[in-house]
Amino acid sequence: MKFIKYISLIIILFSASLAFSQVKFEAKVSKKKLGINERLQIDFEMNQDGDNFVPPSFRDFEIVGGPNTAVSNSWANGKRSYTKTYSYFLAPKKRGKFTIKQATIEIDGETYKTFPITISVSAAVDKPNTSPDASDIAAEKIHLVAEVSKSDPYLNEAITVVYKLYVSPETGVSNWREKDNPRFNDFWSQNIEIKGLNILKGQYKGEDYRYVVLRKTVLYPQKTGKLKLEPLVLDITVEVPSKRFDIFGRPILTKVPKIVTAGSRTIDVKPLPEQNKPSDFKGAVGDFAFEVFTTKSQLNATESLQAKIEVSGKGNLKLFELPKLTVPSSLEVYEPEHNENVRTNLSGMQGVISDTYTIVPQYKGKYPVPTISFSYFDLKTESYKRITSDEIVIDVLEGPIATTNNSDNATSSNTKQTVRPNTNTFAFIKTSSNWSSISSQPFFKSIGFWSLLLCPFLAIPLAIVIRNKKDERDADLHGNRIRKADRLAKKYLGAAKKALGQKEAFYLALEKALHNYLKAKLNIETSDFNKEKIDSILKERQVEHEVVKDFISILENCELARYTPITQVTMQNDYDKSAKTISLIDKQLR
Amino acid sequence: MRAITLLFLCCFSVIGFSQNNQRFEEANALYNDSKYAEAIDKYESILDSKVHSVELYFNLGNANYKLNNIAPSIYYYEKALQLSPNDKEIENNLAFAKNMTIDAIDKVPEVGFSRITKNIVNTFNADTWSKIAIGGVLLFVLLFLMYHFSFGTSRKRIAFIVSVLSLLIGCFSVAMAFQKDRLNTKDNPAIVFAQESRIKVDPNQTSEEVFRLHEGTKVQVLETYEDWKKIQLSDNSTGWIPSKDIKLLKLF
Numbered sequence: 137m138k139f140i141k142y143i144s145l146i147i148i149l150f151s152a153s154l155a156f157s158q159v160k161f162e163a164k165v166s167k168k169k170l171g172i173n174e175r176l177q178i179d180f181e182m183n184q185d186g187d188n189f190v191p192p193s194f195r196d197f198e199i200v201g202g203p204n205t206a207v208s209n210s211w212a213n214g215k216r217s218y219t220k221t222y223s224y225f226l227a228p229k230k231r232g233k234f235t236i237k238q239a240t241i242e243i244d245g246e247t248y249k250t251f252p253i254t255i256s257v258s259a260a261v262d263k264p265n266t267s268p269d270a271s272d273i274a275a276e277k278i279h280l281v282a283e284v285s286k287s288d289p290y291l292n293e294a295i296t297v298v299y300k301l302y303v304s305p306e307t308g309v310s311n312w313r314e315k316d317n318p319r320f321n322d323f324w325s326q327n328i329e330i331k332g333l334n335i336l337k338g339q340y341k342g343e344d345y346r347y348v349v350l351r352k353t354v355l356y357p358q359k360t361g362k363l364k365l366e367p368l369v370l371d372i373t374v375e376v377p378s379k380r381f382d383i384f385g386r387p388i389l390t391k392v393p394k395i396v397t398a399g400s401r402t403i404d405v406k407p408l409p410e411q412n413k414p415s416d417f418k419g420a421v422g423d424f425a426f427e428v429f430t431t432k433s434q435l436n437a438t439e440s441l442q443a444k445i446e447v448s449g450k451g452n453l454k455l456f457e458l459p460k461l462t463v464p465s466s467l468e469v470y471e472p473e474h475n476e477n478v479r480t481n482l483s484g485m486q487g488v489i490s491d492t493y494t495i496v497p498q499y500k501g502k503y504p505v506p507t508i509s510f511s512y513f514d515l516k517t518e519s520y521k522r523i524t525s526d527e528i529v530i531d532v533l534e535g536p537i538a539t540t541n542n543s544d545n546a547t548s549s550n551t552k553q554t555v556r557p558n559t560n561t562f563a564f565i566k567t568s569s570n571w572s573s574i575s576s577q578p579f580f581k582s583i584g585f586w587s588l589l590l591c592p593f594l595a596i597p598l599a600i601v602i603r604n605k606k607d608e609r610d611a612d613l614h615g616n617r618i619r620k621a622d623r624l625a626k627k628y629l630g631a632a633k634k635a636l637g638q639k640e641a642f643y644l645a646l647e648k649a650l651h652n653y654l655k656a657k658l659n660i661e662t663s664d665f666n667k668e669k670i671d672s673i674l675k676e677r678q679v680e681h682e683v684v685k686d687f688i689s690i691l692e693n694c695e696l697a698r699y700t701p702i703t704q705v706t707m708q709n710d711y712d713k714s715a716k717t718i719s720l721i722d723k724q725l726r
Numbered sequence: 727m728r729a730i731t732l733l734f735l736c737c738f739s740v741i742g743f744s745q746n747n748q749r750f751e752e753a754n755a756l757y758n759d760s761k762y763a764e765a766i767d768k769y770e771s772i773l774d775s776k777v778h779s780v781e782l783y784f785n786l787g788n789a790n791y792k793l794n795n796i797a798p799s800i801y802y803y804e805k806a807l808q809l810s811p812n813d814k815e816i817e818n819n820l821a822f823a824k825n826m827t828i829d830a831i832d833k834v835p836e837v838g839f840s841r842i843t844k845n846i847v848n849t850f851n852a853d854t855w856s857k858i859a860i861g862g863v864l865l866f867v868l869l870f871l872m873y874h875f876s877f878g879t880s881r882k883r884i885a886f887i888v889s890v891l892s893l894l895i896g897c898f899s900v901a902m903a904f905q906k907d908r909l910n911t912k913d914n915p916a917i918v919f920a921q922e923s924r925i926k927v928d929p930n931q932t933s934e935e936v937f938r939l940h941e942g943t944k945v946q947v948l949e950t951y952e953d954w955k956k957i958q959l960s961d962n963s964t965g966w967i968p969s970k971d972i973k974l975l976k977l978f
Contacts, residue, residue: 464828465828465829499825502826503825506922506940529794563788565788566785566815568747568781571747572778572779573777574773575776578853579852580855581856581907585856589859589900592864593863596867599871599874600874
């Protein structure tokens with residue numbers, strides 16, 4: 137252990153004695169930390185002249201300049217000081233930590249080495265240290281500024297960007313060139329031509345400057361959100377006064393090439409409010425007037441007229457669609473002709489755009505053109521506005537009539553002109569009317585319908601049954617006779633039967649009934665009504681002798697009964713007998 | 727009692743009719759003086775008393791046409807045609823009114839057998855068909871009884887043939903009446919009253935738009951869901967329309 141200590145002590149002493157021997161060979165760097173875009177100066181300095189200088193290998197660097205050799209020799213107070221320097225300018229190739237290795241030199245037959253130096257290279261820095269002084273000055277004295285009229289516009293609201301180059305009075309610009317034209321993505325842009333560069337005086341950050349307006353652009357944002365304006369990049373040659381003066385005392389100007397950028401600007405584009413957004417809104421933003429008109433309102437069929445839809449005013453005129461014209465389908469409409477008469481200045485687009493439709497009516501009639509509405513966003517009031525056109529009626533005075541079923545008469549119409557009365561006119565109202573209740577019940581499927589439809593079928597069996605019954609009764613002879621006698625008795629002896637029991641009335645009625653019967657059957661007048669005549673006539677008509685006798689006896693009974701007392705039973709007997717006789721006579725009568 | 731009320735009703739209706747006749751004539755006079763709006767008011771006051779007629783609807787259509795009210799004029803003409811199909815004057819003026827409409831819709835033609843049957847069915851309305859059926863049945867019954875009870879051979883033969891024929895006519899008419907009734911219930915036309923209406927795929931506002939219809943177009947209503955109606959055009963395209971945009975023709 138002690139041994140090591142001694143050795144190290146000896147080494148230290150030895151090195152100290154070396155330093156003392158006044159030979160110096162050192163490597164010096166301008167900085168140990170630098171950005172990748174910066175440059176590095178490395179000096180190898182010695183205080184005695186040497187030979188065989190071997191620089192280290194600058195593997196990770198690019199040698200930009202050098203080696204430069206500088207020798208200085210001076211005497212001061214009898215003492216000579218001498219330095220010889222090899223210097224290199226290096227630019228790093230990549231980021232990282234690099235070591236610059238030893239350089240060697242032989243001085244008085246001995247080899248000296250420098251210490252290795254570690255350099256760290258970081259990311260690019262804004263201000264590379266390599267710029268010479270003149271360009272620093274230029275950077276301070278020359279400014280390119282982009283002035284944006286509004287940083288939070290609405291979608292489709294016009295904004296202007298004005299690029300101004302400020303130059304301080306001490307410096308001058310001898311030449312300039314646009315290196316990179318900014319492209320305005322997501323904007324509709326229009327450059328405003330600038331005639332000549334006028335130098336104006338103005339202030340920049342409180343100092344007097346001269347400035348020129350290089351470029352004016354009108355922008356209409358087409359997208360919402362944060363949009364970036366690409367910077368304008370200029371390559372200019374700046375004349376900077378140096379600290380040296382010419383023989384006349386004027387500062388000598390050094391020309392420095394310089395790249396200036398306006399810096400990128402972000403524009404926050406607000407979307408148009410969704411609230412109360414009209415359905416027919418098509419993106420028009422600004423201040424507009426809207427009109428629809430036709431060249432004629434009355435014409436004949438197959439003549440043409442023009443309908444014009446026109447929007448005038450200030451705003452994004454080229455950036456929205458005009459509302460479409462809708463017309464009745466029976467009008468022939470051609471594709472519209474689009475006209476734009478728009479000027480663009482710093483405040484935006486201004487002018488008139490219009491669509492002209494050519495319309496040819498085919499048939500006679502009235503054709504109303506429906507109202508057309510146009511909505512836009514008014515920036516002043518920040519609200520939507522709608523303008524509605526008036527309704528236009530195109531009156532076609534003469535022409536063919538539209539047929540609902542245009543089948544064959546359409547083709548034959550134009551071959552020959554036939555003379556026919558003009559029946560196809562709009563018919564006049566009807567002057568008289570038959571009223572019926574609105575709430576009428578349909579007959580079909582009603583109870584009446586079903587009963588009327590089905591009841592007749594019931595009539596068939598009913599009629600057959602009735603007929604059969606009738607036939608049956610006709611076939612029954614005995615029953616028929618009884619029924620006939622009853623009927624006859626009922627017919628003629630009805631009054632007598634009512635009076636049954638009252639002697640006089642009964643016989644009176646009975647006699648009358650018998651007389652009536654004979655009158656009806658035999659056409660005997662009342663005047664010649666005696667028994668002999670009745671007897672002879674009845675016999676003539678082939679009535680049996682006995683029956684005639686019975687009849688006569690009843691008549692005699694009637695007469696007798698008036699004067700003799702008669703019992704109820706006899707009366708009944710007489711009634712039955714007369715009924716029987718009548719029916720017998722009726723049967724035998726020919 | 728019933729007879730008396732019936733008599734009363736008859737009297738009232740007669741009074742009502744005569745009142746309507748007076749109003750109708752007043753309205754006609756207004757129309758002839760080109761005071762169409764007033765005429766329309768008068769005509770509609772007649773409609774309010776629950777009576778109608780072909781002529782009333784026709785005149786309402788005319789007055790609305792003169793005022794360029796597309797949808798109402800077509801609506802009333804169609805209504806008049808419902809009461810009196812194949813009226814030449816109505817068809818003529820309807821063609822005029824249809825000139826004002828915007829939509830041009832193709833008609834899918836019906837062909838072959840279905841067209842023939844439809845034509846036959848549409849010759850009469852259901853009530854007339856049912857009356858014909860009843861007539862046929864009555865004739866059949868009479869002739870059948872005649873056949874049954876008559877004795878002569880030739881008379882019997884004729885009666886039988888005619889009775890069978892009239893029974894066939896009766897059956898056919900009943901079938902036609904049913905067919906016509908079915909067609910009537912299926913047929914539910916409406917007129918678009920909104921100036922422009924968006925027809926959607928589904929019955930809600932957010933759904934996709936299929937097409938647009940304009941005032942005066944005639945559509946067939948297929949079904950109803952909440953306040954939407956499914957409609958079909960004459961070219962068989964379908965979609966949903968808000969109920970307020972159309973007016974049904976079958977309201978009476």
